[in-house]
Amino acid sequence: MDPMPAKRPASPFTPLDFQLVLLRRMADHNPGLVEDARHELGVSIADMREANRRWQAMLHAPRSRAAVSRYRSILGAPESVTPRQIGDLSCEALLWPVPLWPDLRFEVLVAPNGVAWNEWLVRAPGAPSPRLETLDDLTPWSCTVDEVARAFAPARPLEGTAPTRWGLAFTAPDASGVRQECAAEFTWGLLQRVGVKGQQP
Structure with a gap:
């Protein structure tokens, strides 16, 4: 009877794979930006899915290592x-x-x-922070949670829809100077989209 073929060791999870994990979580909000980034990195949709699959397997493994140790290894x-x-x-x-x-x-x-x-x-x-003065400045991927919270203080945290997502509620002027009540969504701390709830009286 022929011996069982040796199982190939899994390839290391690399910094490139980790970037694909970040992108996978952002694809729901900004598929066009993610597509551009994927082409810039020279990877396929299948590569991104596989990186996310392996990441989830690491997170939920019975002997999953602590987060800091995991990031240091990757x-x-x-x-x-x-x-x-x-x-x-x-x-x-x-x-x-x-x-x-x-x-x-x-x-x-x-x-x-x-x-x-x-x-x-x-x-x-x-690194210089972006200039955030009106709603027009809040474009996807342009700024982080901290930057929006500082620019439009006081901002109120909102519960995210997933572990890697955050939200902020704040008021900001539109291009005509009218203050709007807004809710911003972030993935991995990076702005994804802003919704306007209504005008501030």
């Missing part, structure tokens, strides 16, 4: 590790570059017990 050593104080919580901010968005970094906030409690895209240190 993305390598972080570009920077910075102490961060958020309210009463002391934590560390770990940043990794994301080649698809050179002005952004993937940030993981890690509590003292080693648990990652936030994972999203932020503006890279030293």
